[in-house]
Each structure stands twice: as C-alpha cells, then as structure tokens.
Amino acid sequence: MQTYIPFNKPSLIGNEIKYIRDAVRLGQLAGDGGYTKKCQETINRLAGSHKSLITHSCTAALEMAAILCDLGPGDEVIMPSFTFVSTANAVVLRGATPVFADIDCKTLNIDPDEVRKCVTPRTKAIFAVHYAGFPADMDRLREIATEHDLLLVEDAAQALGSTYKGRPAGSLGDMAAFSFHETKNIISGEGGALTINREDLFERAEIIREKGTNRSKFFRGQVDKYTWVDIGSSYLPGELIAAYLYAQLEMETAIRTRRISVFDAYMEAFEPCAKSGQVTLPQVPPYCTGNGHMFYLLMKDVKVRTDFIQDMKSRGIITPFHYVPLHSAPAGQRYGRTPGKMSVTDRISKTLVRLPMYFDLGSDTETVISTTLDILGAN
Numbered sequence: 083m084q085t086y087i088p089f090n091k092p093s094l095i096g097n098e099i100k101y102i103r104d105a106v107r108l109g110q111l112a113g114d115g116g117y118t119k120k121c122q123e124t125i126n127r128l129a130g131s132h133k134s135l136i137t138h139s140c141t142a143a144l145e146m147a148a149i150l151c152d153l154g155p156g157d158e159v160i161m162p163s164f165t166f167v168s169t170a171n172a173v174v175l176r177g178a179t180p181v182f183a184d185i186d187c188k189t190l191n192i193d194p195d196e197v198r199k200c201v202t203p204r205t206k207a208i209f210a211v212h213y214a215g216f217p218a219d220m221d222r223l224r225e226i227a228t229e230h231d232l233l234l235v236e237d238a239a240q241a242l243g244s245t246y247k248g249r250p251a252g253s254l255g256d257m258a259a260f261s262f263h264e265t266k267n268i269i270s271g272e273g274g275a276l277t278i279n280r281e282d283l284f285e286r287a288e289i290i291r292e293k294g295t296n297r298s299k300f301f302r303g304q305v306d307k308y309t310w311v312d313i314g315s316s317y318l319p320g321e322l323i324a325a326y327l328y329a330q331l332e333m334e335t336a337i338r339t340r341r342i343s344v345f346d347a348y349m350e351a352f353e354p355c356a357k358s359g360q361v362t363l364p365q366v367p368p369y370c371t372g373n374g375h376m377f378y379l380l381m382k383d384v385k386v387r388t389d390f391i392q393d394m395k396s397r398g399i400i401t402p403f404h405y406v407p408l409h410s411a412p413a414g415q416r417y418g419r420t421p422g423k424m425s426v427t428d429r430i431s432k433t434l435v436r437l438p439m440y441f442d443l444g445s446d447t448e449t450v451i452s453t454t455l456d457i458l459g460a461n
C-alpha cells in the first residue's frame with residue numbers, strides 16, 4: 083500500500099463525544115455554561131493564570147488583547163514578522179501599526195535586542211510569539227516593557243504546557259492568547275483562550291467577549307439587568323466546542339508526553355545530519371521546556387528545502403514550510419513598519435521545513451525518520 087503520512091491529524095482521545103452528548107442533555111448550547119467554566123478552570127491551572135476566558139479562536143483572543151491594550155491610530159506594537167497573520171491583524175483592526183522586529187537565529191523567537199531598537203514614543207505594547215511552543219525570552223522583554231511602560235502580550239497559540247524558567251506559558255505576559263485549532267496540541271476544531279494576569283483588566287475582558295455587554299455580571303447576579311457598556315464582539319464559543327475542548331484539556335499531560343517523545347525521537351535520529359552540517363536542529367533554550375508542538379529542520383537553502391518537500395511528497399509524506407514573513411506580505415507592507423534588517427527572518431522562512439507531528443503518529447514516526455534520512459543521503 084502507498085504510504086500516506088499527513089502533516090497533522092486531529093485527535094479524538096478520551097471523553098470528547100461523551101461530553102458533547104452531556105452538553106446536549108444539559109440543554110445549554112450557547113456559551114458560558116458548565117463546560118466553558120471547566121475549561122477555564124483547567125486552563126488557569128495549566129497556564130498558571132489568574133483568569134482565563136475561552137474564545138472561538140486564538141485570533142479572537144488576540145483581538146480581545148488588542149482592545150484591552152487600548153490600541154488606536156498612531157499607536158505601535160512591536161512583534162515578530164515570522165508569525166501568523168492574526169498577531170498583526172489584531173493590531174491593524176484597531177487602527178494601530180505593527181512594527182516588525184527580527185528574530186533570534188537560535189530560538190526563532192523575537193530578539194529582545196531588536197525589540198529595543200524598535201521602541202519609539204508611540205510604542206504601546208510588545209506581542210511576543212512562542213514559536214514551536216518554546217517561550218520567547220520573556221524576562222528580557224519584560225525589562226524593556228517595564229522601562230517604557232508597555233503592555234506585554236504572549237501569542238502563546240502553540241505553547242500550552244510549555245514553561246519558561248519554571249513558569250508556564252500564559253502566566254508570563256499581561257495577557258496571553260492560546261489556540262485550540264485542529265493543528266495544535268489541544269484541539270476543539272477551532273478554539274482559543276485569553277489568559278489575563280492583571281486584575282484591572284478582568285472585568286473589561288469579560289465585557290469585550292460578550293459583545294460589549296455586562297452579561298457575565300448579570301448571570302452572576304451582580305447587576306439586575308444587562309446592557310451595552312463598551313465595545314466588544316461575539317468571541318465566546320458554544321458549549322459543544324467547550325465540551326470537546328474539556329475532554330482534550332483533561333488529557334493535556336498524556337498528549338504533551340506523547341508529542342515530546344516524537345520530538346525526542348526526531349532529535350536523536352537527525353543528530354548525525356546536524357553534526358555533518360546538512361541540517362540545523364531546533365535549539366531548545368536551557369531555560370525552557372517545550373510541549374512537543376512542532377518539529378522543524380533548517381535546510382541549507384531554499385532549493386534544498388523545495389527539493390526535500392517535493393521528494394517527501396512523492397513518497398507520501400507531507401512536510402510543509404512555515405510562515406511567509408509578514409513584513410514582505412502585501413498587507414504587512416501596507417499596514418506595518420519594518421525599521422531594521424530582517425535577515426534572520428528572511429533566511430529562516432526560506433529554509434525551515436516541518437515534519438509530521440500529531441498524537442497518533444505512532445510507528446509512522448520511524449517511516450518519517452527513515453525516509454528523511456534516505457532523502458538526505460544519510461541512511
């Protein structure tokens with residue numbers, strides 16, 4: 083039989099269907115019911131956050147964060163260009179300007195030295211992405227944020243379960259946005275969460291998620307009717323999504339452990355190719371633990387990478403590249419500002435390739451490894 087190993091496969095791990103049936107039986111399909119609360123309590127525990135609100139996507143959580151930062155025309159937000167469009171869109175939707183800073187060539191996360199060079203009197207926040215699930219250097223970013231009175235937001239889309247100096251991703255910034263899209267570790271099809279670590283933002287966050295109303299206060303019996311009090315949108319997922327998500331969150335340790343074992347197997351198998359200079363492996367900073375979200379290789383140049391992707395595909399294994407840098411995208415040029423050189427971003431985006439990584443990869447891990455080694459001529 084012809085091999086086919088996709089890049090990602092959504093998982094059904096434990097109680098997803100049982101909890102969805104239960105949510106139907108309970109009779110509340112709109113959001114903010116029992117499963118939403120259970121998800122939020124679990125996220126608070128996993129992310130070490132004071133308050134979390136689940137959303138229909140990480141994109142929604144980032145948009146909420148941008149509103150909570152009070153961004154408006156003239157304001158600037160420093161972020162990497164090597165990220166998904168949602169990091170920048172959230173800022174642009176408020177009329178503010180994303181300012182793109184280069185990444186560190188070892189971690190592929192935003193480089194604090196480059197961030198420092200991008201600060202102007204108009205800077206209002208830093209949006210740091212935890213690429214491949216490995217947290218950015220948050221202590222150094224916090225130093226800059228404190229010095230210039232900036233908000234610090236984690237785009238932790240890929241990072242649930244990872245740690246930085248012993249502290250969980252999601253507890254490191256003023257706010258953090260997570261994704262539960264089907265390509266992530268913990269999934270609900272589409273899904274996300276915002277964790278909020280500043281008490282002065284808790285109440286407004288609830289209002290923004292509920293279309294700008296104080297509906298959450300009303301349901302807690304704190305006001306006797308609810309009304310429109312602020313800007314907002316419909317960022318709340320329904321209970322069916324929350325039920326699926328809760329079943330996955332319950333299994334977070336098992337999911338993370340399984341994915342880390344694939345990550346470790348890839349690292350060990352490709353070590354000789356790294357030693358011979360054929361590829362570069364992910365470099366895990368000593369102060370971080372990852373969550374096995376992603377495994378990537380850096381190839382010598384764009385041609386080697388294109389040929390590799392093609393060869394893998396011809397043998398039935400899907401190995402995509404990743405972000406097209408936002409500073410070079412049409413909307414990035416229209417809405418963003420790029421004060422410095424983006425040489426690391428440009429090089430990484432041309433040479434990075436991702437290998438299959440999902441909960442049920444199982445013995446196909448060996449097929450990916452042997453085929454990769456074969457194509458690299460290292461078998």
Ligand SMILES: Cc1ncc(COP(=O)(O)O)c(C=O)c1O
Binds near residue numbers: 139140237
């Ligand atoms: C860094 C980053 N931020 C934001 C997102 C958006 O997540 P979602 O699809 O849940 O909106 C992604 C999605 O892959 C991402 O990688």
